[in-house]
Amino acid sequence: MQDRAGSGACATDELSSPPPAAGTVSRQYAVTVAGIPEAEVEVDLGLVARLLGAQHPDLLGRPMRIAANGWDNVMVRLGHDLAVRVPRRAAAAVLVEHEQRVLPRIAPLLPLAVPVPLRVGRPTAFYPWSWSVVPWLRGEVAASVLPSVRDAWAVPLAEALAALHVPADADAPANPVRGVPLAARGEAIRARMRAGSFARAGQLRAAFDPDAAAHAYAGPARWLHGDPHPLNMLCVDARLTALIDFGDVTAGDPATDLATGWLTFTPTGRGAFVDRYTTLTGANAATWRRARAWAAGMASAVLGASDDHPALAAVGRHAVEQILGDRSFV
Template sequence: MLPLALRRERHGPGRSASVADKPAAEVAVDAGLVRRLLAAQHPDLADLPLRLVASGWDNVIYRLGDDIAVRLPRRAAAAGLIEHEQRWLPVLAPRLPVAVPAPVRRGVPGHGYPWAWTVTRWMAGTTAAEAPPGERRALAEPLAAFVTALHRPAPADAPLNPVRGVPLPTRHDAVVGRLTGGLVPQAERAAALWAELSATPAWAGPALWLHGDLHPANLVVADGALAAVLDFGDLTAGDPATDLAAAWLTFDAAGRERFVRALGDAYDAATWRRARGWALALATALIAHSDDAPVLRAVGDHALREVLAG
C-alpha cells in the first residue's frame, strides 16, 4: 500500500539529490506533533493508529489507521507544493478516471508547525516501476485515458513550474551538464539526439494542465490495473509533451505503440518529438541523481534505452 509516492521526494521541482545532499528538516515532524495537530483540527482522527512510513526530501508521511495518510512538509520549499495540491486536485480529481491524492481533510499551521498539511486516502497497490516494462503494457490505454482527461486548457492562475511544461531548449544547460558529467551512458549518442530533438518547434497551443512528473514510480497498480496516479507536486500548465514523455519512461516499444494509438490524433508529430526530447531530459536526470534510489535509476536506464532506440 502506498500513500502518495513512497519514494524519494524532490528537493526542488524536477531535482533530486544523493543521501549526502538531503536537506535537513527545517521543522521537526514527529508522531507527537502529528497527534497534537490532529487533536486540535480533526479530533475524530486523533486516536487512530499512527506510524511513520516515509521521510523524504520534502515531506513526512504518516499512515493513519487503515485507510488514510497524513503528509506534512518538512521544509519551506515543499509547503507551496502542498498548497498547489490542496487548491487544484479537488478541481481536477472529479474529471480524472483514476484516483489521485486529493485531500480528504486539510490542516493549517498550529502547535509551532508553520505550514499547511494534508490528510489523503491511503492508495492501495504497488508502483508500476516495480513491474518489468513488458508487464506495463496493459497500462497503456488507461494511462492514455488519464492524460486525455487531464490535458485541458488551464486557467491563468495555474501553478508555475520553471522545469516542466516549458520550451524544451530551456532545459539545454541542465541536460548537457548531465551528459558531460560522466554518469550517463552513451552520452555522445544522447547528446546528438538531444540537439536534434530540442530544435523541434515549440508548442503553439494553449497551456494545458500537466501532471509534470508522469513516470512509472508515480503510477499505482492494483490487480493488474491502473488504480491511481500519485505525486502532483510538479503540477503546472504548458506543453503536453512533458507528460507524453511517459511513453518512453513507462513502456517498451509495444506498450508505447499502444499508448500512442490510444491517444489517437490528439497530438501532432512535433509534440511527439518534443515528448521524446523530454523523455531524454528526464532519463538523464534520473540516471545522474538516483544513486540512492535504485528503482528510479532503473526507470532512467530504461527510458534512455527506449529513447535511443527510437
C-alpha cells in the same frame, strides 16, 4: 521527476526528488528514502497528534504509524484508509499547497484515483506550514513491475493524460522546469549530458538535439501532472489504478507529461500509448518529438543523481534504451 536537489520545490531541473525504492514496500508511501536532506522540522507522531487535535480533533484516536520519511514529507498512516502528509522542509510546503488548491479541480477529470486532500491543515504556533489528510491509496509502485507488464496500461494511461490535458485555469501553479519551451531547458540538459556522468551520455545528446528542435508548442497551457513516471503510479493486480505525487502540477506543453511513453513502456506499449493519445487529442509528430526530448532530459537528470536509489536509476536506464532505440517521428 524534477531534480529538486532533494527539495519539494519546483526549483532545479527535470526530476522530482527520488520516490520510494521499488520493491521496498507494496504500498504507496510505506518507505524511507536513502540519502534524504536534513529535515527543517522534525515530524513525529507526537507532532501529528498535536496538529490533528488542534484542527481535526475528530480524527484523533485512530491508530497512527510513520509510513514514510521521504525527501519532502513525512507520511503517517491514520487508521486503515487515511494518511497525513506533513512537510519536513519549507520547499515541500509549497507543493502541498499546490496539491490542495489544484487536485480538487482536476481529480474529476481523471479516470484513475488521485490523492485529493480530504482535510487541509494550516500553520500553527508550533508548526510553520500547510499539511494534508489524504486517502491511503492501496497498490504497488508501478516501477516494481516489468516494463512489459506495464505495457498493458498504455491505453488507460493515454486516456488519463488526454482527460487531464485540458486548458488550465489562469492560476495554475508556475513550474520553471515543467511544461515550458524546451529552449528554456536545453542548455541545462545538454550540460548534464556533456558531463558524461552516465553511460551513453553522448549518444543521448545526439538523440536529444534534433528532437529539441521540433516546432515549439503554440497551444493553450494545459493541466499537467508534471511527473508521471513509474514511481508515481500505483497498480493493483497488474492494473494501473492511481496517479500520485502531484507536487509538480502545472500548466503548459503536454509533451512534458508524454515523456512517460519512454520512461514507462517498451516499444509495444509506447505504440499503443501514442496511438490512443493521438486519436483522442490530435497530437502531431512535433508533440511526440518534444516528448522524447523531455524524456531524454529526465533520463539524464535521473542517471546523474540516483547512485543511492536503484529504482530511480533503473527508470533512467530504461528510458535511455528506449530513446536510443526509437527513431520514429522523424
